[in-house]
Amino acid sequence: MSGDESGYTLMRHVKLTFVNTGESAVAELLEEDAPNTCEHVWNLLPLEGKTIHGQYSGAEVFLLVDDRHQVPPENLTQMPLPGELLYYFGAAGGRKEPVKEICVIYGRGVVARGHEGVPSHDTLFARIPGDWKYDWVDFANACRRVRFEGPQILRIERAE
Secondary structure (H helix, E strand, O other): OOOOOOOOOOOEEEEEOOOOOOEEEEEEEEEOOHHHHHHHHHHHOOEEEEEEOOOHHHHHHHOOOOOOOOOOOEEEOOOOOEEEEEEEEEOOOOOOOEEEEEEEEEEOOOEEEEEHOOEEOEEEEEEEOOOOOOOOOHHHHHHHHHHHHHEEEEEEEEEO
């Protein structure tokens, strides 16, 4: 976070865009709640890759992050809300090495789970403001398409 001339704190934002179809949303970094994760993700940007639809948790898509640095857990949640962005570090799909993911929650009823339904607690580090049913419908629908049409390219970048 940085301050402006008036002393107010300016929030940093990230823009998420489905590259091939153009749907996008802007999320606010929750720097007071997850300062280490926000700084870490900010320094990784821009990121781009295929999204995968969650098979254990529900209405989420995620982007695998190629990153060797482990960020300590903070602001953990197991029941995220639509519009929340999570940073996950842990086991996935029976892999021997842990994975790192940025997860985007696009609907209700999500309960964070890992491989074989093991409960997971992930770092909540950003939030798309507004309502998924009214304010960022196109982006939510693009996330939902990943479930039925397969992986889509998602770009996450710093927003001005």
